[in-house]
Amino acid sequence: MGAETVSTRRGGLVGFLVLYGTLYGAYGVLSPILPGFLAMRGLDSGAIGMLLAAAGALRLVIGPLAGAWSDRRQAARTILAASLAAASLAVLAHLPGIGFAQLIGPALLYAAGTAAPAPLADALALAAARGGAAFQYGWVRAAGSSAFIAATVAAGWLIAALGLAAALWASGALFLAAAAASLALLPSDRARSVAAGPPWRGFAALVALPRFRLTVLAAALVIGAHAMHDGFAMILWRSAGIPAGVAGLLWSVSVLAEVLVFLLAGPPLLARTGLPAGIAVAAIAGALRWAVLGATVVVPWLAAAEALHGLSFALLHLACLGLIEQTTPPELRATALALYGTLGLGLSGVLATLASGLLYGAFGAQAFWAMAGLSLAALPLVPGLRPR
Template sequence: MKLGSPGRWFDIPPSDRTSILPAFLILYAALYLAYGTQSAYLPAFLQSHGLAVEQIGLVLAAGTVIRIGAGPLTGRLADYLEARKQLLALAACLSSFIGLTYNLAFGFAALLVVSMLHAGATASLAPLSDALSVAAARERAFQYGWVRGAGSIAFIGGTLASGQLIDRFGLSSIILTSSVFFLIMAICAATMRGPADGPHSAEAYDGGAIRALLGIAAYRRLLIIGFLVIGSHALNDTFAVIQWRRAGYDNLSISLMWSEAVVAEVIVFFLVGPWLIERLGVAGAAALSAGAALLRWSVMASTSEMSALIGAQALHGLTFALLHLAAMGIMARFVPDRLAATAQTIYGTGALGIASAIMTTASGYLYGMFGAQSFWAMAACCAIALPLTRRLKVP
């Protein structure tokens, strides 16, 4: 079964298409507007509320740890109760109201508590949204890439809007705006119509969900591939701008190259990705993603020439967005519906969260010792992942 194959869109009654798709578009737009509005300037906000630079790092790191644990726990609860939509609405509502308390908190202890609570509330939002939207796509309601691509566009919009908001209303405005978008997401999740839940199964309550998921060979390999390929982006996310500044590029050039990667991501989510998965399958798409990442980091390690960097940034659509689409397809094909939310949260906040934490920490040491040559280590991670993709074929 294809994940939201374009041709099957026309087999769905128009009333179903128009009633389901807009709700998911609003859901993803609200989620990523909330993220985009807040994420870039949150460190500056924390500093304005009395935190030193070292304390900001501790607060953000604590949030990462909480997300790694809270995401899978919430996903498992959603599957156990067979209440993914309800848990998503509750988590989004909590994200909104807890987020507002940032404006009331000053000093390390208070901001640490708020940050950890907010991280716990937001941890499952994207994976639970993916679990719902992949199920809807599997019912042939729409292309998953459409809603995820809309999220990427919304993130850009939120990031751009945040600067304007701060200039006019101050740093506290991003907290308020982000909380409003989380609340819109909660309302949308609570009222949206999606695929009907399946019948209750005793296997959903046997307490062996993790063992069951890890018993699925394709899912195990996906966790490893995601850890290596998506995790390899940590060095780029942390040090690419520093490297480009060292190479003498001005801020405009850097901004354009960074924006190019986001545009490539959106193009793959909307257009290229579904076409590639239709023709290559999920295994071929994952292999292409790992190979593109291997090429991308090899270029970054080898040269700082503008033309080469432009090409490397264009590969972001393949190295991130295509693998994300392949991952959704793999989970749609191999993971039982009763474990969908658990699988999404273990992959999205568990494996990828741990990968980000480990790779970001390692990147600091690697870049400090080897500079741009440290991208060879990221290329090696993708080379290790490449042969694993051959075992993802649909039986």
């Protein structure tokens, strides 16, 4: 029986490693090149912005609805597989398209297909991990982060050898592989089904939980503060005369730190400090990181600041998922994670990106101080995250 348990645990871990590797690998191949592909197919910057905005708005609707439907029907694996298959079809449907009218359909299908996979995969992984008794969630998330950066590098080689369309073929194939991997996951214990009724009842039940609300708000503040870095750090470094290769290495430092925290440092640190304290550490690390970017472009200081990404993002994500497990009923877990992903990570990033463009245009590097303040704004929420 013991050997069977170990075998089951290993099989479950391997299945999630494959799922996260293919899922985030598909994102890594496509994300950096999609705007360039759209431009090559006749879209100007305004049309690209309109298309991406429409796709983002659709994700905000589809993500929570998919999570609620998954909880109601106990069909997370099925919905995840269907979403990933739709994403694969949507990526490949971009290939013959030319102009806005032909590309808006594939873009919206891609948005619908990619709205739910991340929170649904997290819901399945957390259930299978059994609070760390089977495996650590951070292990599979580290595999996803590693696959993302490896796929991004591989996309450059693919495009150089075979052209831009090769990256879309590769991404479509990886999404399809992720769909197959999701169906191959070992079934987990079924949670109690949610009573029939409109999805808003599940949303209302979650919003009524004070610690869940504070978790999502804290995530929105700390993750939202990353928006200026994602949009303007490379512009700042290149304008300061930092070579492109060095700037790329600085970005790689942040990804490596993220993987190390997911894989090794994060779980024991949170076990020692507690989940609310992990939110505080992430907020302070983020504020320090943005303060450095606002104050200097000296490369060693920038490298040290980029290493804080492991705390400002990866530790925050682990702490938020732990708090969501603590504060939400299992039968609403996928809905809770979809709301966290949509509001805490998605919508906050969109709003902060809009503000970042205005701030950076007006103040340059000094605008990063505003992001430091935004990250620190999460600290007053920490006491309310503690169990009562």
